[in-house]
Amino acid sequence: MLELRGVHKAFGDKQVLRGVDLTVAPGQSLVIIGGSGTGKSVTIKCALGLLAPDQGEVFFDGNLVKGGKSLADLRRRTGMLFQGGALFDSLLVWENVSFALIYRDGVGRAEAKKRAIEALAKVRLGASSAEQRTAELSGGMQKRVALARAIIAKPELIFFDEPTTGLDPITADAVNDLIVQQVKDLGAAAITITHDMASVRKIADEVAMLHEGRIIWRGPVSALDNSGDAHIDQFVHGRAEGPIQPSL
Amino acid sequence: MSSASVPAILRPFQLIGRTVVAAFREVGRMSAFAAGVLVACVTPVIYPREVLRQCLKIGFYSLPVVGLTAVFIGAALALNIYTGGSRFNAEQFVPNIVVLGITRELGPVLAGLMLAGRVSAGIAAEIGAMRVTEQIDALHTLSAKPSRYLYAPRVLAAILTLPLLVIVADIIGVMGGYLVGVTSLEFNGSLYLKNTWQFVTDGDIQSGVIKAAVFGAIISLMGCYQGDCSKGGAGGVGRAATLAVVGAAVLILASNYVLTSIFVRVGL
Numbered sequence: 202m203l204e205l206r207g208v209h210k211a212f213g214d215k216q217v218l219r220g221v222d223l224t225v226a227p228g229q230s231l232v233i234i235g236g237s238g239t240g241k242s243v244t245i246k247c248a249l250g251l252l253a254p255d256q257g258e259v260f261f262d263g264n265l266v267k268g269g270k271s272l273a274d275l276r277r278r279t280g281m282l283f284q285g286g287a288l289f290d291s292l293l294v295w296e297n298v299s300f301a302l303i304y305r306d307g308v309g310r311a312e313a314k315k316r317a318i319e320a321l322a323k324v325r326l327g328a329s330s331a332e333q334r335t336a337e338l339s340g341g342m343q344k345r346v347a348l349a350r351a352i353i354a355k356p357e358l359i360f361f362d363e364p365t366t367g368l369d370p371i372t373a374d375a376v377n378d379l380i381v382q383q384v385k386d387l388g389a390a391a392i393t394i395t396h397d398m399a400s401v402r403k404i405a406d407e408v409a410m411l412h413e414g415r416i417i418w419r420g421p422v423s424a425l426d427n428s429g430d431a432h433i434d435q436f437v438h439g440r441a442e443g444p445i446q447p448s449l
Numbered sequence: 450m451s452s453a454s455v456p457a458i459l460r461p462f463q464l465i466g467r468t469v470v471a472a473f474r475e476v477g478r479m480s481a482f483a484a485g486v487l488v489a490c491v492t493p494v495i496y497p498r499e500v501l502r503q504c505l506k507i508g509f510y511s512l513p514v515v516g517l518t519a520v521f522i523g524a525a526l527a528l529n530i531y532t533g534g535s536r537f538n539a540e541q542f543v544p545n546i547v548v549l550g551i552t553r554e555l556g557p558v559l560a561g562l563m564l565a566g567r568v569s570a571g572i573a574a575e576i577g578a579m580r581v582t583e584q585i586d587a588l589h590t591l592s593a594k595p596s597r598y599l600y601a602p603r604v605l606a607a608i609l610t611l612p613l614l615v616i617v618a619d620i621i622g623v624m625g626g627y628l629v630g631v632t633s634l635e636f637n638g639s640l641y642l643k644n645t646w647q648f649v650t651d652g653d654i655q656s657g658v659i660k661a662a663v664f665g666a667i668i669s670l671m672g673c674y675q676g677d678c679s680k681g682g683a684g685g686v687g688r689a690a691t692l693a694v695v696g697a698a699v700l701i702l703a704s705n706y707v708l709t710s711i712f713v714r715v716g717l
Contacts (some may be wrong), residue, residue: 251586276592287587289579304496305592351592 486511576676
C-alpha cells in the first residue's frame, strides 16, 4: 500500500534519514520505534509529503508520489493523528472533526455536523462535546477528537504520531484500544510511531526500529522479546547501557 | 567556498556578499509567497465564511483604535496649523489643511500603522502558533491549502476593510479638528464645515482609499508570511510578530511615498 525507498533527509548539516526503506501492506499495522531525534516523525512527514525527501521515493498503491494529483490522492485516502492533536483552536470540536468533509468534499454543514457527532461517538465522546472549543478539552479528549478527525473520511491508511504521549497510563490504554478498534473496523493500514512499549504491544502487527537514519530491524511484534538484536533489547527494556547512546 | 579557504583580507567582502544574497533570497521568498496568496485571493475556491470572520476581526474590532487615533490627530493637526498659520495671517485655512492632511496622508498612514501593530502582529502570532503546533501540517493532510483557507481570507478582509476604516478615520479626524476649531480657536462651526466640504475633492478621498487598500495588503501579507516562516516555539512566534510589525510599518511608509509620487504625477 505504502512504500518508502531509500529516503534521505537532512536539515542543514544534520543528516536525519540515511536511506529509509519501509513498506506497509493493506490492513497491516506497523509501528516504528526508535530513540528521540532518530527521525521517526520526519519519516512519516516525508511519506505524507509534508517534507520533501532529499533523495528517495514514496509509492502509494504502486504509484510514485510526486506532488500534484498523486499527492492529493494520497492525502485524500489517508488520515493523520498528530502528536499534539493539532486541532484548530478557532473552530468548534465538530467543525474540527468534519473539516475534510466541509472543505475538501463539499458536504453541507448540517450533514457534516451529523457525521461528526457519529465519529465522536465512535471515540466515546458525547454529542455535547461537539459544541465545545478544543481548548476546553482535556489531553485525552483532544486525542480522541483528533482520532475522530483522522477516521471520519474512512481512510485506507492512518498515521499515528506518538498517540499516547502526555497521557496517563489508563487514558493511554483507552486511546490504544480505540486506535485498534477503529483501524480494525475500517480495515485500514496503520503506521504508528511511539516510544510507549505498551502501545507497541497493543497496536502493532509488525515493528520496525529506526536507528541512525535507517531501519535496522523489522519483525512481528511477537519477536520483540527475542529478537537477538542488541538495539531492540536495549530499547524494549529501557536500559541506558547498550549500543544506543541516550540523547542527553 | 568556506570561510576558512578565503584570505582574511577578503572576508569582509564575503560577509557583504552573503548578506546581499540572503537579502535577495528573502525578498524572492516573500514575493513568491505574496504572489501565491494574491492568486488564491482571486481564483476559486474562496471561503466567504472565513472572509467574513476575518472582516469582523480585522475591520470591525479595529474601529475603536482607528477612531481614537483619528480624533486626536485631527485635533492636534488643527492646533498646529493654527499656530503655524498665524505667523502669516493664514489661520482661516485650518479647515482646508486639516481635511487635506487627514484624507490624503494622515488618515491612511496612521490607520495603516495602527493596524500594522494590531492586525499584522495578531496574524503573525496566530499563524506562527498554528505552524509550531502542526496545525498547518494538519491542514495539508486534510487537503486544505493554507494559502486558500488561512491567508487569502485575511488578505481579502484587510484589503476590503482598511479603506472603510480610513473613510471612518477621515470623518472622525475632521471632526477632531472641528471640535478644537470651534471650542478653542473660535471658529464658527457651520463655516468650518462649509469650508471643509467645499475644499475636499473626490481625488483627496480616492487617493487615501487606494493607499488604504495597498496598506491592507501589506499588513496582512507581512503577518501571514512571518507567521508561516516562524519556527522554534514561543520565541519563534514572538520573533515573527515583531518582524511582521516592523516589516509592515516600513513597507507602509515606503509605499506611501511611492503612491503619493504616482498620484502627484497623474494629478489625483
